[in-house]
Amino acid sequence: MFVLDDLLFRPIVGIVDALHTLALDELYDVDGIEDELKENQLLYELGERSEEEYERRKEELEAELEIAREVHEELTSGRVQVKR
Numbered sequence: 001m002f003v004l005d006d007l008l009f010r011p012i013v014g015i016v017d018a019l020h021t022l023a024l025d026e027l028y029d030v031d032g033i034e035d036e037l038k039e040n041q042l043l044y045e046l047g048e049r050s051e052e053e054y055e056r057r058k059e060e061l062e063a064e065l066e067i068a069r070e071v072h073e074e075l076t077s078g079r080v081q082v083k084r
Helices: 002-027 030-045 051-077
Strands: none
Touching: 002 051, 030 051
């Protein structure tokens, strides 16, 4: 039975783990969020965004960035695992 598990289920679990990691990496894109922060700043400086809208969006993006950095830290440390 253990040989069957090793031959059939381990490769599937490995693939699911890789897909999970890729999905988290895409969902929590640190560089993309940092680019959005820069774009928000630029739009505000050019006068295309009000101060209230700029501050609201900045707070949202900073919260997203904090979460994204935590997720990436967990990914690099190996603490994120697919439950079996």
